[in-house]
Amino acid sequence: MIGYYLDLALNSVKRTPILTALMVLAISLGIGATMTMLTVLHVMTDDPMPGRSAHLYTPHLDPLPLKFTSIATGRDVSANLTWPDAMALLQAHRATRQAAMAGGHLLVRSADDGAKVRPFYADGRYTTKDFFDMFGVPFEHGTGWTSNDDASSAHVVVLADSLAQKLFGSHDAIGKMVQLGDKDFRVIGVTADWQPSPMFYADVSSDHYSKGDQFFLPLSTAADLDLDINGNMDTWVVSPSDDYMHSPTATWLQFWVQLDTPAQVAAYRRFLRNYSEQQRSLGRFQRPASNAKLYSLMGWLAHENLVPDDVRLQLWLALSFLFVCMVNIVALLLAKFLRRSGEISVRRALGARKRDIFVQFGIESALIGLGGGMLGVLIAELGLWSVRHRPDDYAHIARMDLSMLLLTLVLAVVASVLAGLLPAWRACSVAPALQLKNSH
Secondary structure (H helix, E strand, C coil): CHHHHHHHHHHHHHHCHHHHHHHHHHHHHHHHHHHHHHHHHHHHCCCCCCCCHHHEEEEECCCCCCCCCCCCCCCCHHHCEEHHHHHHHHHHCCCCEEEEEEEEEEEEEECCCCCCCCCEEEEEEEECCCHHHHHCCCEEEECCCCHHHHHHCCCEEEEEHHHHHHHHCCCCCCCCEEEECCEEEEEEEEECCCCCCCCCCCCCCCCCCCCCCCEEEEHHHHHHHCCCECCCCEECCCCCCCCCCCCCCEEEEEEEEECCCHHHHHHHHHHHHHHHHHHHHCCCCCCCHHHCEEEEHHHHHHHHCCCCHHHHHHHHHHHHHHHHHHHHHHHHHHHHHHCCHHHHHHHHHCCCCHHHHHHHHHHHHHHHHHHHHHHHHHHHHHHHHHHHCCCCCCHHHCCCCHHHHHHHHHHHHHHHHHHHHHHHHHHHCCCHHHHHHHHC
16 A cells, blocks of 8 residues: 555656655755754764763862852863862772873974974873773773883873874884973873864863874873973962962862772762862861762763854754745645645545545655655755864864764655645545535
């Protein structure tokens, strides 16, 4: 029966090619615009670490004094940790793995006097040894550093493959020396280019969709050498010294932990509250211990709300445009179906039920939606191409994957079928006797 209805729908499409083309074009424009913005939203809110994200958490404390309100930029000063707090959490070792970190932006040059590569700046990460295992950073050569390297502030570095290739060509970089800032570091590992998107572990002010880290240094080494921080360093007390990095009143460190079971998560939350209560009893913290939070990875991304307001606004505009297109399709389908009242009356007189007529027009609507969806994929790809030419940091990731392509087709068919409900109902409600009488 479905095959018979499909034949009727194809014949109807062939009889009214211009009207059908108008409906296909209308649905494709609406779907194309909507899927362009839905794809942008999808890639910006996608899980950056599938398979690992369920076990990654970021703890947050509230060391701010009661009288502190906000800074001029409105930024949350307690989003990062102070050095004493980060070191206390590290030394407590209450998680399977944990890492403190901060961004860096350093002048890079080969330590080889005969090198032909001119000095250039690169972004990297100062962190502790568990960073690589906790986030599953893939190594091409060598390994990360050890606890002893962290403790001794060793001058060792792990390079991303693209940076190693740029500095040393095709040669193995392990054991070679590279100059970062004005200090020499020995290369102990080379990672594959690794770029979670969004770069969830970075400071809130970072470009979360930009190029990944190019080098990794021990955090203790960066602190000892007073290397430049690429991120926020906020303080609420004027320090008598210039040592803001180690100050208990300056936040600048991000912290992530790996917790494998719900029991570990619950225990870590209790640990954070107990730590906050302990700091309150020592007179360092003034705010309630309940302010201590433990965010999951996806919970943290939602808390940070990385999607710009203009992207959400454009999505609503696209959905509104799709609604307008559907209203026009309803009018066109209504005109098309009611013009066939004579055909409907004959079929009803020969025994066809209302349900049969309704299903027949529903299949015809779906066929139009399928054509609109196929054209809508091309329009969405054109829209994503234009997005990729914007100067925004997320523009380069605006690409449609298989799931979004299938969603485009499904959404087009569903929208078209919904638009065809009213016309199909009106068509199958035609009184056959009256229609046949009038036609004679």
